[in-house]
Amino acid sequence: MFSNGHIISIRELSKREIDFVLSRAEEMEPYARGTKCGSDLLAGKILANLFYEPSTRTRLSFETAMKRLGGEVINMHSPEASSVAKGENLADTIRTVSSYCDVIALRHPKEGAARMAASFSTVPIINAGDGAGQHPTQTLLDLYTIKREGLLDNLRIALIGDLKYGRTVHSLAYALALYKAILYLVSPPTLRMPEEIKSDLEDAGAEIFEYEDVGEVIRDVNILYVTRIQRERFPDPTEYTRVAGVYRITPELIAENEDVVVMHPLPRVDEIDTRVDSTRNARYFLQAFYGVPVRMAILSILLGAK
Ligand code: NCD
Numbered sequence: 001m002f003s004n005g006h007i008i009s010i011r012e013l014s015k016r017e018i019d020f021v022l023s024r025a026e027e028m029e030p031y032a033r034g035t036k037c038g039s040d041l042l043a044g045k046i047l048a049n050l051f052y053e054p055s056t057r058t059r060l061s062f063e064t065a066m067k068r069l070g071g072e073v074i075n076m077h078s079p080e081a082s083s084v085a086k087g088e089n090l091a092d093t094i095r096t097v098s099s100y101c102d103v104i105a106l107r108h109p110k111e112g113a114a115r116m117a118a119s120f121s122t123v124p125i126i127n128a129g130d131g132a133g134q135h136p137t138q139t140l141l142d143l144y145t146i147k148r149e150g151l152l153d154n155l156r157i158a159l160i161g162d163l164k165y166g167r168t169v170h171s172l173a174y175a176l177a178l179y180k181a182i183l184y185l186v187s188p189p190t191l192r193m194p195e196e197i198k199s200d201l202e203d204a205g206a207e208i209f210e211y212e213d214v215g216e217v218i219r220d221v222n223i224l225y226v227t228r229i230q231r232e233r234f235p236d237p238t239e240y241t242r243v244a245g246v247y248r249i250t251p252e253l254i255a256e257n258e259d260v261v262v263m264h265p266l267p268r269v270d271e272i273d274t275r276v277d278s279t280r281n282a283r284y285f286l287q288a289f290y291g292v293p294v295r296m297a298i299l300s301i302l303l304g305a306k
Helices: 015-033 056-068 090-097 113-118 137-149 167-178 195-201 237-243 272-278 284-302
Strands: 046-051 072-076 102-107 123-129 158-159 180-187 207-211 224-225 262-265
Touching: 015 056, 015 113, 015 167, 015 180, 015 284, 046 056, 046 090, 056 072, 056 102, 056 123, 090 102, 090 113, 102 113, 113 123, 113 158, 113 284, 137 262, 137 284, 158 167, 167 180, 180 195, 180 224, 262 284
Parallel strands: 046 072, 046 102, 102 123, 158 180, 158 224, 180 207, 224 262
Antiparallel strands: none
């Protein structure tokens, strides 16, 4: 399981491994909800959360997952409050922190940081987001959400928004290719899915279509996966202002396909109208909850707990 002992890119997981995580997550759900208590599966184990970028859901759901299984957590909340501010490099931080814990969840603004960290770590590294690169644990919880909707096979999904810089959609698209999903990529021309990823997806046998307008695909898909324009990754702020607010999912749009499921990795800025929250289509807060059972599954598998 997880051949190299780390979770760096979703591309390194086979479909069989992904399915195993999803079924383990299902077993974890009652513990994640707190309806079953007292698991000591990870008692005595320590997770270090090393976050060099802001996070709410990823960091807190990793922490909850560990604690629900009886484990402990140590946290580096921000680089400003740690020796990173004194100029320490990532390699030295990883060498040190890996001697304090059993597993590290790392979020970093540089693409490739997690892979680099893995080469210095004595414990498993979980990539909790590396720049515009990958976010494999988000993908696993996205897939879990889709599976719980009964849509994992024969999926027609629109990935909407910032497909250039959005790491969640990069990871998710690779995984969906394994499930032979039909991908409707909806973005402004400047934020299209990178060519390299598209050609990898096509090589994997995925069917891909590109659009600029959600209205063109709403009736053809069973899921809208909406993303935030990744302002912090734009080299030029005026480029951001040109595309900010281009998409807005509204109840009026959703009325055109009353069964469509609306997902979003969150945080949302303005791309989903808050009136959508109370519709039967919204799943993004449930999706955020699923981060707990899925990360419980990941941690228990990585740490070898049965
Ligand atoms: C995402 C991320 O950090 O990539 N957030 C998350 O982990 N749920 C999405 C985003 O920041 O837009």
